[in-house]
Amino acid sequence: MSELTARAQELxxxxxxxxxxxxxxxxxxxxxxxxxxxxxxxxxxxxxDDVVRRQWGALRIRSWDESGWWTAPERIxxxxxxxxxxxxxxxxxxxxxxxxxxxxxxGAVRLVSGTGRDEILVDATTFPTDxxxxxxxxxxxxxxxxxxxxxxxxxxLSGRTAAVLLNHVDYRTGRLHDLPSLTAAxxxxxxxxxxDLCHSAGALPVGLDEHGVDLAVGCTYKYLNGGPGSPxxxxxxxxxxxxxxxxxxGWNSHAEPFGMRPGYEPAAGALRGRVxxxxxxxxxxxxxxxxxxxxxxxxxxxxxxxxxTDFFLECVSAYVPEGRVESLTxxxxxxxxxxxALRCDDAGDVMKRLIERGxxxxxxxxxxLRFGFTPLYVGFGDVERAARVLAExxxxxxx
Amino acid sequence: MSELTARAQELxxxxxxxxxxxxxxxxxxxxxxxxxxxxxxxxxxxxxDDVVRRQWGALRIRSWDESGWWTAPERIxxxxxxxxxxxxxxxxxxxxxxxxxxxxxxGAVRLVSGTGRDEILVDATTFPTDxxxxxxxxxxxxxxxxxxxxxxxxxxLSGRTAAVLLNHVDYRTGRLHDLPSLTAAxxxxxxxxxxDLCHSAGALPVGLDEHGVDLAVGCTYKYLNGGPGSPxxxxxxxxxxxxxxxxxxGWNSHAEPFGMRPGYEPAAGALRGRVxxxxxxxxxxxxxxxxxxxxxxxxxxxxxxxxxTDFFLECVSAYVPEGRVESLTxxxxxxxxxxxALRCDDAGDVMKRLIERGxxxxxxxxxxLRFGFTPLYVGFGDVERAARVLAExxxxxxx
Numbered sequence: 199m200s201e202l203t204a205r206a207q208e209l210x211x212x213x214x215x216x217x218x219x220x221x222x223x224x225x226x227x228x229x230x231x232x233x234x235x236x237x238x239x240x241x242x243x244x245x246x247d248d249v250v251r252r253q254w255g256a257l258r259i260r261s262w263d264e265s266g267w268w269t270a271p272e273r274i275x276x277x278x279x280x281x282x283x284x285x286x287x288x289x290x291x292x293x294x295x296x297x298x299x300x301x302x303x304x305g306a307v308r309l310v311s312g313t314g315r316d317e318i319l320v321d322a323t324t325f326p327t328d329x330x331x332x333x334x335x336x337x338x339x340x341x342x343x344x345x346x347x348x349x350x351x352x353x354x355l356s357g358r359t360a361a362v363l364l365n366h367v368d369y370r371t372g373r374l375h376d377l378p379s380l381t382a383a384x385x386x387x388x389x390x391x392x393x394d395l396c397h398s399a400g401a402l403p404v405g406l407d408e409h410g411v412d413l414a415v416g417c418t419y420k421y422l423n424g425g426p427g428s429p430x431x432x433x434x435x436x437x438x439x440x441x442x443x444x445x446x447x448g449w450n451s452h453a454e455p456f457g458m459r460p461g462y463e464p465a466a467g468a469l470r471g472r473v474x475x476x477x478x479x480x481x482x483x484x485x486x487x488x489x490x491x492x493x494x495x496x497x498x499x500x501x502x503x504x505x506x507t508d509f510f511l512e513c514v515s516a517y518v519p520e521g522r523v524e525s526l527t528x529x530x531x532x533x534x535x536x537x538x539a540l541r542c543d544d545a546g547d548v549m550k551r552l553i554e555r556g557x558x559x560x561x562x563x564x565x566x567l568r569f570g571f572t573p574l575y576v577g578f579g580d581v582e583r584a585a586r587v588l589a590e591x592x593x594x595x596x597x
Numbered sequence: 598m599s600e601l602t603a604r605a606q607e608l609x610x611x612x613x614x615x616x617x618x619x620x621x622x623x624x625x626x627x628x629x630x631x632x633x634x635x636x637x638x639x640x641x642x643x644x645x646d647d648v649v650r651r652q653w654g655a656l657r658i659r660s661w662d663e664s665g666w667w668t669a670p671e672r673i674x675x676x677x678x679x680x681x682x683x684x685x686x687x688x689x690x691x692x693x694x695x696x697x698x699x700x701x702x703x704g705a706v707r708l709v710s711g712t713g714r715d716e717i718l719v720d721a722t723t724f725p726t727d728x729x730x731x732x733x734x735x736x737x738x739x740x741x742x743x744x745x746x747x748x749x750x751x752x753x754l755s756g757r758t759a760a761v762l763l764n765h766v767d768y769r770t771g772r773l774h775d776l777p778s779l780t781a782a783x784x785x786x787x788x789x790x791x792x793d794l795c796h797s798a799g800a801l802p803v804g805l806d807e808h809g810v811d812l813a814v815g816c817t818y819k820y821l822n823g824g825p826g827s828p829x830x831x832x833x834x835x836x837x838x839x840x841x842x843x844x845x846x847g848w849n850s851h852a853e854p855f856g857m858r859p860g861y862e863p864a865a866g867a868l869r870g871r872v873x874x875x876x877x878x879x880x881x882x883x884x885x886x887x888x889x890x891x892x893x894x895x896x897x898x899x900x901x902x903x904x905x906t907d908f909f910l911e912c913v914s915a916y917v918p919e920g921r922v923e924s925l926t927x928x929x930x931x932x933x934x935x936x937x938a939l940r941c942d943d944a945g946d947v948m949k950r951l952i953e954r955g956x957x958x959x960x961x962x963x964x965x966l967r968f969g970f971t972p973l974y975v976g977f978g979d980v981e982r983a984a985r986v987l988a989e990x991x992x993x994x995x996x
Binding site: 246334476 | 661692693695703728
């Protein structure tokens with residue numbers, strides 16, 4: 199047994215979160231793609247079957263009340279809230295992340311309407327959809343859009359800045375941005391801070407309330423394991439809710455949705471962020487998936503996440519010939535999310551071979567191997583094996 | 598046996614569509630709320646279980662390719678297309694109806710940009726969300742919004758009109774509007790016609806291509822039986838697709854979505870209407886639900902639908918004391934959808950009692966009993982029983 203294999207065993211034996219793995223459906227694959235699609239929580243299939251057969255099939259229309267369908271968006275929002283450091287009543291679940299970015303960014307600009315602010319700053323390194331949607335939001339609110347890196351944000355802020363859209367963790371490099379200080383800088387400039395939490399929620403503490411974030415969005419199919427394309431969420435800080443003016447004022451956000459009134463009157467609270475009829479099958483699958491968080495602290499998740507990525511970098515360094523891969527993920531813990539991105543020649547081909555050998559990460563154009571570490575079901579033995587298989591694969595390709 | 602009971606038996610015996618009922622999970626309830634939430638197709642539970650356990654649970658991320666997840670929005674759109682008279686390649690499934698109304702209406706106004714047209718006409722009798730979203734679309738495109746009844750549309754059209762949003766069937770009264778002639782009138786005025794098909798798709802022929810409709814949206818959880826909150830769809834006529842300019846240009850509508858490029862370049866074809874990651878559980882439940890349409894012609898559905906609503910009106914007329922209820926649904930077939938709306942004192946209380954007696958319709962504020970007739974699973978015996986129970990209920994209340 200190698201020294202690293204032994205270390206992995208010790209680390210797994212001491213892992214406080216080792217018990218949560220059995221709440222997922224896993225096989226002998228090392229699944230390091232939970233930052234793209236989380237694994238299936240064991241509670242989900244039975245719940246979905248009940249939703250389909252009993253709630254829909256037998257109760258049918260009655261389930262909107264009797265099975266709690268109508269209130270699911272805010273109920274499940276409240277279940278996500280503690281994971282991102284939010285008190286209840288500030289999050290609603292529904293629609294895709296892209297649609298929620300649109301709501302949040304247009305809503306953000308409208309919060310400062312009348313102040314002459316006419317520029318939106320967007321993270322230039324962001325996942326593309328945020329940039330595309332920001333461009334549309336800017337166009338439709340009469341703002342200019344300016345793309346800057348997160349590091350450039352403090353200098354780019356001015357009296358023109360209406361809103362700033364930032365990613366908490368970069369989807370490609372895994373870099374964690376400094377949410378508290380960037381939010382403070384945005385506020386000091388009188389602008390509104392909108393955060394995309396897709397790659398941080400469920401992987402590390404976010405502290406939305408503590409740091410005074412204005413609006414936030416995130417998906418639920420990565421570290422929250424909600425399933426393919428499960429609905430996203432929107433956070434609107436409590437004291438801004440009365441002034442939140444959604445560009446998508448569907449009937450579900452009306453003060454009296456079944457009044458069927460011709461005039462729109464927005465509901466109070468977070469549910470002002472709702473739009474149309476909520477997608478119940480996916481939403482209740484997500485609700486079941488969130489049960490794995492019962493009794494789990496996000497701080498413990500963060501501690502393990504950093505230990506996993508540290509150990510992966512150590513194993514890669516030990517096993518892979520120097521210079522063959524280069525980590526794009528920062529070494530400093532305060533700058534690291536829950537993934538490791540390795541720049542690698544022939545990354546597409548390498549990832550294909552890794553997957554054939556039972557180590558599943560993903561490839562991001564043009565040359566990045568991306569490995570996500572989900573503390574709820576990835577162990578240190580998985581990490582050592584992934585690095586070893588990577589080294590073997592690269593060795594085979596070289597030979 | 599009463600004369601109407603005997604008639605119901607004869608009609609059921611002669612019903613060409615009687616065989617499709619066994620493809621649904623039904624009990625002894627008379628379910629006349631399929632215009633709100635369609636009944637569960639028998640193929641759905643097994644399919645959803647496979648999607649959850651095998652596609653998500655075992656294949657995980659590989660399913661985006663191997664299980665056809667990525668292409669589901671356009672594939673399922675092509676399955677809906679023949680039901681609304683559209684050739685393939687013009688419909689994508691995803692998002693809620695409200696979100697699709699926003700895409701369609703903003704896209705419609707942009708199709709005539711540069712022509713000085715600055716007014717949107719919206720059906721004043723429409724389901725409220727269409728009006729609310731139309732107001733937002735008008736505000737965000739610099740247009741005025743004017744609410745008119747469908748009958749007033751021809752006179753209201755002018756050189757100012759950019760787009761007109763109409764409901765094919767009124768959600769409250771069940772009135773069917775004249776899509777061919779209204780579309781022709783909108784076109785004659787140089788404007789863009791947007792139709793909401795929520796209450797017609799799956800119940801009667803729509804003829805989108807034949808009548809030259811520009812854009813259309815619809816939900817899939819009523820007569821298409823997709824399940825609670827199942828995704829809606831967007832139709833963009835083929836020759837308009839190159840100029841369709843979505844206000845929600847998410848990464849799924851990019852020409853090269855996995856290129857992760859900073860600049861947005863819209864995809865060709867209908868998938869330009871996509872936005873974010875598709876909601877797979879709900880979408881594949883819908884795909885399974887659509888299998889009940891194999892070999893069913895929408896013309897046969899329409900024929901049976903009219904026979905059902907005719908027979909219901911006849912039974913109500915025979916059983917219910919004159920003056921106690923009043924039909925808001927037109928008698929003329931060319932003006933009738935697939936529901937009957939009865940104005941009735943104490944309608945909320947009456948519907949509650951009907952449901953207790955196993956006849957499920959719904960109540961619409963302030964005084965409407967709404968009964969939807971889904972030809973795929975409602976029979977003439979159900980119709981007679983519903984009218985009889987209604988008469989008994991009203992008799993009990995009177996006594």
